[in-house]
Every structure is written in structure tokens, then in C-alpha cells.
Amino acid sequence: xxxxxxxxxxxxxxxxxxxAVLEITRDNEGVTTPQAxxxxxxATNDFRNALSHAKELALNxxxxxxxxxxxDDVIRMLEALxxxxxxxxxxxxxxxxxxSHTRNDVKMEIDSMASTPFGG
Numbered sequence: 001x002x003x004x005x006x007x008x009x010x011x012x013x014x015x016x017x018x019x020a021v022l023e024i025t026r027d028n029e030g031v032t033t034p035q036a037x038x039x040x041x042x043a044t045n046d047f048r049n050a051l052s053h054a055k056e057l058a059l060n061x062x063x064x065x066x067x068x069x070x071x072d073d074v075i076r077m078l079e080a081l082x083x084x085x086x087x088x089x090x091x092x093x094x095x096x097x098x099x100s101h102t103r104n105d106v107k108m109e110i111d112s113m114a115s116t117p118f119g120g
Contacts, residue, residue: 010054017047 024040025031031040058064066074 007057010050010057014047014050014054017043017050021047 021040021043024036024043027036031037063071
């Protein structure tokens with residue numbers, strides 16, 4: 001897995017892990033028995049570890065250190081660069097290409113070897 005790829009399964013599992021904790025606390029016997037307490041502890045730790053891992057991954061996303069305003073600034077700069085390049089391309093493509101030679105003035109030498117395959 002790439003370092004820039006976020007495992008969506010991890011984020012999807014967070015809700016299921018939280019629901020598991022809530023179901024244990026709302027169970028008919030609650031958390032009065034040692035087995036129920038152990039089950040709740042295990043489910044809570046599982047949720048906490050998954051949440052911690054998800055936070056760590058989210059904090060380490062490249063560019064994640066930028067604020068929303070800084071990200072907007074970068075987007076505006078990139079859009080301006082794109083627009084300038086498009087304008088230059090449009091300007092270049094609308095130019096007439098002129099040559100100092102006319103078609104009749106240009107004499108081409110045809111090399112008969114260019115189309116002959118090598119024997120070999």
C-alpha cells in the first residue's frame with residue numbers, strides 16, 4: 001500500500017467498532033458481570049486503537065499541514081498558472097506560420113535507400 005493511500009476499510013470499521021461498544025453498554029445485563037466488563041474493555045480498546053491509527057494516518061497525509069486558507073491559496077495559484085498556460089497555447093496556436101520558402105522553391109532529394117529494408 002502506498003504511503004499516500006488511506007485504507008478506507010479502517011475508517012469504515014470505526015463506526016462498527018463504536019456500535020459494538022454501545023451495544024455492550026446497552027445490553028440487558030449491562031456491565032455488571034466480570035465477563036461483560038472484560039468484553040466492554042476489549043471492545044473499547046479495539047475502538048480506541050483503530051481511532052488512534054486513523055488519526056495518525058490522517059495527520060500524515062501529504063499537504064495535510066496546510067490550513068484551509070493555505071490550500072485555497074495553492075489552488076488559486078495553480079488555477080492562475082493553468083489559465084496563463086492556456087492563454088499562451090491559444091496565442092501560439094492562433095499564429096500564422098510563415099516560411100521563407102514557397103512550396104515551389106523547395107526541392108527535396110529522395111533517398112532510395114531510406115525505403116529499402118536492410119538485408120541481413
